[in-house]
Amino acid sequence: MNHKPLLLPLLDEALKRGPLEPADVAAAARATGLPAAAAWEAVRFYPRYAATGERWLLVDEPVVRSRNFDSLLNALERVALAAGVESGTVYSYGLEALGPALVVEQGAERRVYAPVDEASLERLAAGAEPGPAAGLLPRELAGGGWLLEDPPPPPQFPGAGELIASARAAGLRGLGGAHFPVWRKLEAVRAQDAAEKYVVVNGDESEPGNFKDRWLMEHNPRLVWTGAALAARAVGASEIVFYVRGEYEGALERVEAARRELAASGYLDGLETSTFRGGGLYICGEESALLESIEGKRAEPRLKPPYPAEAGLFGKPTLVNNVETLAHLALVASHGADAYRERRPKLFSISGDVAKPGVYELALGTTLEEALAAAGAGRARAVLLGGAAGTFLKLPDAAGLPLDFEAPRAQGDSIGPGALMVFDETRDLWAVAEGVSAFFAHESCGKCFPCSLGTPHLHRLVWNWRRGQRRPELLHELAQALEQGSLCGLGQAAPWAVRSLLERFVEVNR
Amino acid sequence: MSRVAVVIDGLLVQAEPDWTVLEAARSAGVEIPTLCHHERTGTEGICRLCMVEVAGRMEPACATRVRPGMVVNTRGAAVEQLRRTVLELVALETNVEYDDELSGWMEEYGADPTRWGEPLAGRRQRKPLADNPFFVREYDKCYNCRRCLDACGEGIQGVWALAFTGRGAEAGVTTTFDLELAEAGCIFCGNCVEVCPTGALVPLEELRAAKGGPS
Amino acid sequence: MTPPLRLEPDRVVSTVCPYCGVGCRVDLYVKNERVYRVMAHGGPPNYGALCVKGRFGLGFLHHPDRLTTPLIRRRKGGELEPVGWREALDFAAERLAWVAAKHGPDSLYFISSAKATNEANYLMQKLARAAVGTHNVDHCARLCHSSSTAALSRSLGSAAMSNTIEEIPLSDVILVTGSNTVETHPVIGAMIKKAARNGAYLIVADPRRVGLAESAHLWLRLKPGSDPVLFGAMARWLVESGHYDRAFVEERAEGFDEWWASVREYTLEFAESATGVPAEKIRAAAERYAAAGAAAIYWAMGITQHSHGVANVQALVNLAVLAGQLGKPGSGLNPLRGQNNVQGAGDMGALPNVYPGYQPTANAAVRERWGRLWGTPQPETAGITMTEALESIGRPGGVRAVYLMGEDPVTSEPYQEHVRAALAQLDFLVVQDILKNETYPYADVVLPAASFAEKNGTFTNTDRRVQLLRPVFEPPGRARPDVWILARMGTRLARLLNRGSAASWEYPNAAAVWEEVRRAAPEMFGGISHARLEHENLRWPCASESSPGVSVLFTDGFATPSGRARLLPAPWNPPAEQPGGEYPLLLSTGRVLYHWHGGALSRRSALSEAYPTLKVEVNPADAERYGVRDGAAVWLVSRRGRIRAVAWVTERAPEGVVFAPIHFAEEAANRLTNNAYDPVSKIPEYKAAAVRLEPA
Numbered sequence A: 001m002n003h004k005p006l007l008l009p010l011l012d013e014a015l016k017r018g019p020l021e022p023a024d025v026a027a028a029a030r031a032t033g034l035p036a037a038a039a040w041e042a043v044r045f046y047p048r049y050a051a052t053g054e055r056w057l058l059v060d061e062p063v064v065r066s067r068n069f070d071s072l073l074n075a076l077e078r079v080a081l082a083a084g085v086e087s088g089t090v091y092s093y094g095l096e097a098l099g100p101a102l103v104v105e106q107g108a109e110r111r112v113y114a115p116v117d118e119a120s121l122e123r124l125a126a127g128a129e130p131g132p133a134a135g136l137l138p139r140e141l142a143g144g145g146w147l148l149e150d151p152p153p154p155p156q157f158p159g160a161g162e163l164i165a166s167a168r169a170a171g172l173r174g175l176g177g178a179h180f181p182v183w184r185k186l187e188a189v190r191a192q193d194a195a196e197k198y199v200v201v202n203g204d205e206s207e208p209g210n211f212k213d214r215w216l217m218e219h220n221p222r223l224v225w226t227g228a229a230l231a232a233r234a235v236g237a238s239e240i241v242f243y244v245r246g247e248y249e250g251a252l253e254r255v256e257a258a259r260r261e262l263a264a265s266g267y268l269d270g271l272e273t274s275t276f277r278g279g280g281l282y283i284c285g286e287e288s289a290l291l292e293s294i295e296g297k298r299a300e301p302r303l304k305p306p307y308p309a310e311a312g313l314f315g316k317p318t319l320v321n322n323v324e325t326l327a328h329l330a331l332v333a334s335h336g337a338d339a340y341r342e343r344r345p346k347l348f349s350i351s352g353d354v355a356k357p358g359v360y361e362l363a364l365g366t367t368l369e370e371a372l373a374a375a376g377a378g379r380a381r382a383v384l385l386g387g388a389a390g391t392f393l394k395l396p397d398a399a400g401l402p403l404d405f406e407a408p409r410a411q412g413d414s415i416g417p418g419a420l421m422v423f424d425e426t427r428d429l430w431a432v433a434e435g436v437s438a439f440f441a442h443e444s445c446g447k448c449f450p451c452s453l454g455t456p457h458l459h460r461l462v463w464n465w466r467r468g469q470r471r472p473e474l475l476h477e478l479a480q481a482l483e484q485g486s487l488c489g490l491g492q493a494a495p496w497a498v499r500s501l502l503e504r505f506v507e508v509n510r
Numbered sequence B: 001m002s003r004v005a006v007v008i009d010g011l012l013v014q015a016e017p018d019w020t021v022l023e024a025a026r027s028a029g030v031e032i033p034t035l036c037h038h039e040r041t042g043t044e045g046i047c048r049l050c051m052v053e054v055a056g057r058m059e060p061a062c063a064t065r066v067r068p069g070m071v072v073n074t075r076g077a078a079v080e081q082l083r084r085t086v087l088e089l090v091a092l093e094t095n096v097e098y099d100d101e102l103s104g105w106m107e108e109y110g111a112d113p114t115r116w117g118e119p120l121a122g123r124r125q126r127k128p129l130a131d132n133p134f135f136v137r138e139y140d141k142c143y144n145c146r147r148c149l150d151a152c153g154e155g156i157q158g159v160w161a162l163a164f165t166g167r168g169a170e171a172g173v174t175t176t177f178d179l180e181l182a183e184a185g186c187i188f189c190g191n192c193v194e195v196c197p198t199g200a201l202v203p204l205e206e207l208r209a210a211k212g213g214p215s
Numbered sequence C: 001m002t003p004p005l006r007l008e009p010d011r012v013v014s015t016v017c018p019y020c021g022v023g024c025r026v027d028l029y030v031k032n033e034r035v036y037r038v039m040a041h042g043g044p045p046n047y048g049a050l051c052v053k054g055r056f057g058l059g060f061l062h063h064p065d066r067l068t069t070p071l072i073r074r075r076k077g078g079e080l081e082p083v084g085w086r087e088a089l090d091f092a093a094e095r096l097a098w099v100a101a102k103h104g105p106d107s108l109y110f111i112s113s114a115k116a117t118n119e120a121n122y123l124m125q126k127l128a129r130a131a132v133g134t135h136n137v138d139h140c141a142r143l144c145h146s147s148s149t150a151a152l153s154r155s156l157g158s159a160a161m162s163n164t165i166e167e168i169p170l171s172d173v174i175l176v177t178g179s180n181t182v183e184t185h186p187v188i189g190a191m192i193k194k195a196a197r198n199g200a201y202l203i204v205a206d207p208r209r210v211g212l213a214e215s216a217h218l219w220l221r222l223k224p225g226s227d228p229v230l231f232g233a234m235a236r237w238l239v240e241s242g243h244y245d246r247a248f249v250e251e252r253a254e255g256f257d258e259w260w261a262s263v264r265e266y267t268l269e270f271a272e273s274a275t276g277v278p279a280e281k282i283r284a285a286a287e288r289y290a291a292a293g294a295a296a297i298y299w300a301m302g303i304t305q306h307s308h309g310v311a312n313v314q315a316l317v318n319l320a321v322l323a324g325q326l327g328k329p330g331s332g333l334n335p336l337r338g339q340n341n342v343q344g345a346g347d348m349g350a351l352p353n354v355y356p357g358y359q360p361t362a363n364a365a366v367r368e369r370w371g372r373l374w375g376t377p378q379p380e381t382a383g384i385t386m387t388e389a390l391e392s393i394g395r396p397g398g399v400r401a402v403y404l405m406g407e408d409p410v411t412s413e414p415y416q417e418h419v420r421a422a423l424a425q426l427d428f429l430v431v432q433d434i435l436k437n438e439t440y441p442y443a444d445v446v447l448p449a450a451s452f453a454e455k456n457g458t459f460t461n462t463d464r465r466v467q468l469l470r471p472v473f474e475p476p477g478r479a480r481p482d483v484w485i486l487a488r489m490g491t492r493l494a495r496l497l498n499r500g501s502a503a504s505w506e507y508p509n510a511a512a513v514w515e516e517v518r519r520a521a522p523e524m525f526g527g528i529s530h531a532r533l534e535h536e537n538l539r540w541p542c543a544s545e546s547s548p549g550v551s552v553l554f555t556d557g558f559a560t561p562s563g564r565a566r567l568l569p570a571p572w573n574p575p576a577e578q579p580g581g582e583y584p585l586l587l588s589t590g591r592v593l594y595h596w597h598g599g600a601l602s603r604r605s606a607l608s609e610a611y612p613t614l615k616v617e618v619n620p621a622d623a624e625r626y627g628v629r630d631g632a633a634v635w636l637v638s639r640r641g642r643i644r645a646v647a648w649v650t651e652r653a654p655e656g657v658v659f660a661p662i663h664f665a666e667e668a669a670n671r672l673t674n675n676a677y678d679p680v681s682k683i684p685e686y687k688a689a690a691v692r693l694e695p696a
């Protein structure tokens, strides 16, 4: 390791002994070389360091918002009050495909159950298991496909030039949401003249409606490590940090197990590797905020430029790629660019009003209609595409939309990381929008003014809208300010879903 | 090094290569409003009031370096509307009565915070903190520009007595371990007071004098 | 940009902070004749930053202890009574003249002030040399940097910082030693810390874990008093390993062989045993320092206030010369001057051996010149230093009358009891000050002076920047600016002693005094005028009106007769008093952030609320050994006295060493210190006295 020990793991160690004391934080700060103030900022930023006692938390995500969120929350509050336990909500656990989920928090420990209903809450109150434990996604949630089957043996490193050329020929793009050409980023990091470089695997996946990275980390982590190792060799990095979303206990274990296994096989020789428990907030997935959080600071996005490829982790050139992206890179290396191009595989997380919610490997360019059919959608009226940072598509208008990088973008949408949340005509889309806007207000990091101040106002405007008090001009102005003024993608995307609803679903706005 | 030619609001500006758009604009007499930026502390890119249009995209003038051939529009309808919204939200949530500069811009941009209804962030409810013989912290007046944090830490002092806490609209300034300033390592240089644009940090002596009568 | 104010100021006046030698520019916000806010002025030297003293420590301006009317004591044992200015000045002048006539001019002693303006310092030494005819004038730099002055002058020919504050970010390596910079020069301390964060390699050589040690890449915790060995060994290693700058030494230095012979023994191993610093670290420090593109050394009283202070500084000079780290931007030797105008007081010749502009009194031609300028013959007898002067009181041929301006020897001099006794024996004592101080009870005449905020004039900061003061208020009561008082005293003494013309003492204002300084030392100050200072940043040397002054000294030569830097042996001798037996601990004294000097100003402001009582730093191991608890009252006892303090148990102090600040007159640390002096600079040994701790 070319850097000092990392703060969050030290704090997590201390947390195992009980609630954090200033002395623990000061000691951790000293070990990391951070000012105590920075360590304290981290403690006051990441939710898990504030956790005390027992809390019962309903998972708040768009699908449950479209269904029985209000009544479940009411019921939870009722039973919790009676039991004298604190209650509340937490955002999306990547369990949209399983149904409503409940988290029982005991200090730093969390148990997760899904699906749950009101009867589950009664069981919880009675001291019984409220429902099926959901520590891992069921493997069967995914059908077949290159990414979803047992991975091929890890390929030989073909050489940097060769690997980057294949990624380019394969047309591989970043699959964390922004779709940046992979070869360009590889090339950019490789071109940096630096003794130390890093590869960081972005497994933070907190975008509501997405769970394909979770599935990969839980059921196919070796493929991801393989891709990361290839990328590291290609760019000349000597260390890989695999950043796994903090709440994904199962994924953390499996990713770490795969790392050990692969290391034991010698495939990671010459590379420093580690699994990092993420900060547990949506913003941690933004690449520069993620780097800040590895460095032990508040996960706040950095101003760009410089981009991570020039000055990333600890100021060193860093390749940050999504979990799925790196899995694809491994496949490109194994199968060759031509075979890959023929398939153009992409994972989609499909949930909501479909018969078989789950992870689907579909070819890029599959139409929305075909995708919905694969998952068994009935009379879908709307799809929230991409995630909370996504847009509502209207059916049947959008049925023929090819799900690829370009076509949705041409009309102001994006597949993002690949979420399709499906709603039939019985669902209240404004309830979904309200949930989404609450999510952004909650997840705003607090750095820039438009987002930190604007997201709660957006939520209030949507909340009022749903209850008949409509201020379209304010909503519009605020959407503009958020989109154009915010520092990072979080604030910029916050108004998208609401705005698409306003524009495309004129009838529900009346 | 040779200068970089940029066009700002139609004016050709010969900028030093390490200048920001803000510096280039100022050198040409073009005023761009700023809240968070401070030369000494290095604070930048936070308030987003200084956003300008560059090739159809918004960029913060205080944190964007000039690039050859750059064409910058510092006014424009979109820019003005963005500034107005930001000013309105800031003034709605924060007690900005002593920030004359901000008030001036509110007027210039026709900002009317009351359009947004009641404040949401709870800032205005914060109580003054008087834990030392030198200055008082009145965080109802703080809009999180972070100049004080940078003055105390990286930018000037290297002391890090101040820390940022919380997230989103609830975020704000505290001290290390939430201690009283002296315990947090503060050396009372007052450089945070110096750079605070809102009067949230105010010398005790000034408060006393304002209340009438000497200490 | 105007700050967010609760209160419209009646006026905002831009002037210079009265505290330390950084010389921060400040803007004072005034309402109803009180300062209610202090803002940094922006630009050099402080670039928008201040420390607690300048920012919040100006309450003394409005303190009830301000002197507002002249007082005289008509006979010994009587009361001080208020009188008008004419009577006070006549009374003082007549007595001084009488003593001079009866016992000779050298029975008078003039103590000038590093807190006073350049103009006041100039007049003070003129009072001694022209009106009275003695070189008996000095100021308290004796107590601070006379070791630096001595070593730098003889080796390099100039005794100021050779780099500027602006150059701090240009150094690749910064070596700080014997300076708790973050507390004593906080604004520079912060700049050094920032430079270290931005990639400069920071080496701190200090026994105490002072603020900068925490930020240092390499901390050399040497045993107190072992400095010459440490720096000698670094230099020796550079030569031995071939890492020294051979070309620089051959072309620009002299005295190598003699120096080399003097460091023969200082191998890394020997240094390790003598200094307690591992040989590996000494070697690393030396190599880093020498290999840097630009490396600067900063030091303060921890180096100078030793009975071997000159040797300490000499060792630093030798190191810099051998490494060729001189005369480049960011590369040089930088004594950090303590008080706001300690640089200026020296520049103005408030020293027994030099006229303004460091022109030596020993040189007959120089004396000739000044005699012509002032129209009165100049004394040949050398002056004595302030420490020697105080020692001489009561002895045959000793000093009998003292004129004291802005100084408080009771708190600042070593061995306090001795000083009190000496003052009581004087025939006559004039105290000119802004506040009542500890010396005031011994005065026969008290002359109330205007503070920095009530007068015109200039201060010269630690990096040779001459800065203009601007009056903010009228002086309180009948207080008057030093220049006003001294000019009138000069007129009277000149007439009474019949030396020179009374007309040569007519100065309409401070600017007129400065014009005389310009004429008298044109190479240094010829280009600097009050008018230019209104809108320009100027530093000396500045010979012409078109020059901004020179930033980096020694770029193409040294101010020595040969133009070469002189290497000189820097012999190591342990502190004069060694701990042991009944006094097992070594006492080091010094300054803390919240106070300044004798505490006269800082303790009459809000600063005393932040640091109300004397705290003595004790290492935890010593605390354990001597049964002292953190926060408990203790006695600190030396062979010369005892003081009461509160124990602060902290790792800042190394084992075996306690540290006490000097700012508390009633429990003056200087009551304990040893009156051992450096043989050359006569600086007192404040940094090493043997003491013990007793629970109180």
Ligand SMILES: Cc1cc2nc3c(=O)[nH]c(=O)nc-3n(C[C@H](O)[C@H](O)[C@H](O)COP(=O)(O)O)c2cc1C
Residues within 6 Å of the ligand: A173, A174, A175, A176, A177, A178, A179, A180, A202, A203, A204, A205, A206, A207, A282, A283, A284, A285, A286, A287, A288, A320, A321, A322, A323, A325, A326, A488, A489, A490
């Ligand atoms: C608010 C926000 C959250 C994000 N969350 C994630 C995430 O959880 N996982 C991810 O891979 N990318 C996320 N991203 C995108 C990353 O910033 C970055 O683009 C991505 O990690 C790059 O990898 P890729 O090129 O392989 O997609 C997020 C971006 C934003 C603005």
Ligand code: SF4
Residues within 6 Å of the ligand: A283, A300, A301, A443, A444, A445, A446, A447, A448, A449, A451, A452, A486, A487, A488, A489, A490, A491, A492
């Ligand atoms: S847009 Fe929101 S999340 Fe992003 S930096 Fe600004 S406050 Fe933080």
Ligand code: SF4
Residues within 6 Å of the ligand: B148, B151, B152, B153, B157, B159, B160, B161, B162, B181, B185, B186, B187, B188, B189, B190, B191, B192, B193
């Ligand atoms: S006064 Fe204290 S909090 Fe403010 S900048 Fe100085 S050290 Fe930091």
Ligand code: SF4
Residues within 6 Å of the ligand: B141, B142, B143, B144, B145, B146, B147, B148, B149, B173, B192, B195, B196, B197, B198, B199, B200, B201
């Ligand atoms: S206290 Fe002042 S300087 Fe600090 S963040 Fe708030 S408004 Fe900015």
Ligand code: FES
Residues within 6 Å of the ligand: B033, B034, B035, B036, B037, B044, B045, B046, B047, B048, B049, B050, B051, B060, B061, B062, B063
């Ligand atoms: S002034 Fe540029 S973002 Fe605040």
